[in-house]
Amino acid sequence: MKLVLFYTSIHALTDPKLNSPLYFFLCNLSFVDMVYTTTTIPNMLSGLLTDILTISVLGCFLQMYFFIQLTVTGRAILTVMAYDRYVAICNPLQYNSIMTRPVRLLLVAGAWGFGAICTLPVTVIAFERPYCGPNVVKHAWCDPSSVRRLVCSDTSLDNIVSLLFAMVSLVTTSVFILSSYILIGFSISRMVVAQRLKALRTCSAHLTVVSISYAAASFVYISYRVGNFSSEVRIIVSVLYSALTPFLNPMIYSLRNKELRESIRRTLSRFRPAAVR
Template sequence: MLLLLSVNKHKCLSFLTLLDLYLPLSTNHRSSLVNGTRGPDTVTFFIIEGLAGLGKEKMVLFVILLLGYMIILGGNSMIIFVALTDSKLNSPMYFFLYNLSFVDIIYTTITIPSMLSGLLVGMKTISVPGCFLQMFVFIQLAVTGRAILTVMAYDRYVAICNPLRYASIMTMPARVLLVAGAWSFGTLCTLPATSIAFRQFYCGPNVVKHGWCDPSSVRRLVCGDVTVDNIISLSFAMVALLTTGVFILTSYILIGVSILRMGVVQRLKAFGTCAAHLTVVSISYSSASCVYISYRVRIIVSVMYAALTPFLNPMIYSLKNKEAAAPLRRKEPVEVVWASGEDAPWAPP
């Protein structure tokens, strides 16, 4: 009888072992099984679920994203080409603008092509180092883009409030230093949280319920306490948003005070100078705020956020701007602005 019980017990254990070996990685059970092997190893890849739940709407979204991505690449590349090749577009505004366009091109290239392939073939896989590299570059470029918008707000402030000193303040070394500071600020706000997330233990499941390696989505897969991760990530996100937001708001408050002292014509010209930048800033910060409203709508809002501002930048800044559009139409010469205080369209008579 004891021998029979021992045999039956051995068979049951063998059956459970075989069953355990074939448990899928996407299960909610946090096991130590990875890639069909048994052991203490962490996961070696993540599955990007993306918008796999969509049905017939997949192809509609694919076409919309593809067209949007082509416009983003074409429009921002046009800004860079025109600003670098036309000697008349040598003002600081266009220097910062083509740097922003460069950020937008890489920013969207990090995510949209991956989403497009995911819509065609279903779920995508990405290695763990590749996932965190994508996470770092995406967040770093998002923060850098806002920092460049902050630099552009400072440029508006100097141009309107100190037109006579504009050329002496916004020299080429100063422009390069401001852009380098924007990139450094983006790295500083991104590296700590990404480094801590990379060093966490991921034992399964390995399905990222997002269109790319979004930090909060990947953090849900950590096998352990993520309290420190959440605090650090939220702290640096608040620093990035509040620091740039406060600087932009301060710049425009000072600009508003200066505009009140001008005549009606100068006010209109000054407002026209700031309108494009204000539009882009409003879209960027309102979209960023919506991302944190609900996790359920996070993917759709994040896709819109990742593509909307880079999509609208060429239209807002260039296609509606006579200085940038003139070289493309080749009908009229480009007016050089801000070369001196007298050339500034908002300078008092």
């Protein structure tokens, strides 16, 4: 899975034919997905293989912070990519003048900053709480809600802050993405059939990734709030969400993007052994 993510990132950076803003954002999304899986999956697999199911206190909170931060940052980059698609379809003649390199860097920096702002208060409050033994987190990693159950004091403030920033991150990104596609829809409605099909192909990969990401996140959220789900089912749902979603993102873009497929084909052709005569 990480090989696919790394491969997609390298292609978006090194191939001169993939130097458009779209591939710059795709590279950043692939990097976020790659680091996101690194924060949880290796430690979880190591525990399953060695039966050493321990993590330091500092490591637990660092894992919690980066897990949430990269989740929010991924959503923010998807929002930036929606804006990129809006500019490409609604203002095609001004696309290159709007999406300059400084603007792209500013948008990506804003996505990372947004992820940090939405994550830091939750992690700091959790770190300062007193915890009761045994310190056993009933999850595959240091999930915030699972760690919160070990707190000795009242966690009402923790729950409010966590819910508040979760809603800010989800609602803000989803509103911007939805607004972008509403404007794209109005623009497409005024196009001829050939232009509509081209515009839809341009947005199809991003729409697919956004749909999978938000649908999976909603299902995880519901599984945590509905009492009928056992803790084992919640863990399985979370693991599948954390492992499959980052794997599907580059696969969807690779399979549905002609330029990226051709770039991969060109790269693979360089490693073919020369024919001996």
